[in-house]
Amino acid sequence: MVTMNVADLRKDLAQFEVPAAEVELLLANVTGRTTAWLRANDDAELSDRMAASAREFVLRRAQGEPIPYITGSAGFHGHVFHVDPSVLVPRPETEHLVDDALDHIRRWVGKLRVADIGTGSGAIACTIAAELPAARVDAVDISPDALMVALNNAHRLGVELRVQFHLGDLLAPIHKKRYAAIIANLPYVPTADIAESPNPVSFEPRLALDGGRDGLDLYRKLLPAASECLDVGGALYMEAAPPIMDDLVALTKALIPDAEVRVGNDYGGRARYVKVTTPG
Secondary structure, three states: OEEEEHHHHHHHHHHHOOOHHHHHHHHHHHHOOOHHHHHHOOOOEEEHHHHHHHHHHHHHHHOOOOHHHHHOEEEEOOEEEEOOOOOOOOOHHHHHHHHHHHHHHHOOOOOOEEEEEOOOOOHHHHHHHHHOOOOEEEEEEOOHHHHHHHHHHHHHHOOOOOEEEEEOOOOHHHOOOOEEEEEEOOOOEOHHHOOOOOOHHHHOOHHHOEOOOOOOHHHHHHHHHHHHHEEEEEEEEEEOOHHHHHHHHHHHHHHOOOOEEEEEEOOOOOEEEEEEEOOO
16 A cells, blocks of 8 residues: 655654655665665655655664664675674774785785684675685684674675684684784773763674773783784784774784884774784
């Protein structure tokens, strides 16, 4: 049964006070149309079922839930990944880190073995495998639910034969291997700074956010083991937030004193990751 058109539904959804651009994205997901098509077809009729789904989605957004959890997908580095509340939503801020790692790996002479620690949705591991067919990636996470999402994404991108997933803590499941690059996007939010509802970040798993008192607890554990798992001339990439970057650099230099340490920026020009290169 047809009850209203696109223009009528937009007016109805205005009660939720969600930005118009976000409403358009949710409408596109519900209807299977592009936002451009929706803008050009205000008089297109919608079914009761579509209208009800749109109201549900927009209400969830009004309550703070991130759009990728509502739609079940997020874009990263030109690919589309399935996401749900068991994993972090992939951030554009991480794409420069991946670009840097890809450049390093492309220039590598020898076996292209990469480790992704704290893989979450598998966005980093699957992106590297998709864009570097010669690479073999070990992806580790402590959350079984996250690994199920990551495995699903590996199948979606057709890289399941080149990404091996491991359940465990940091490098423990793969500590006997050596890598050209190790990438770690670990929880780095200081406990006291973790967002509360209705901030969208509050919907994300605390396990993937909480980095302890100063945000560096897991990096303190990772760094000594990572230095032993890198090939000569290999690189370790660690994402963090600008406010704790100086502390992460200092910690890295203290724990791996003979390595070259460099800070990389994100799209906004903010310090976003540390690259640690071993001698050789």
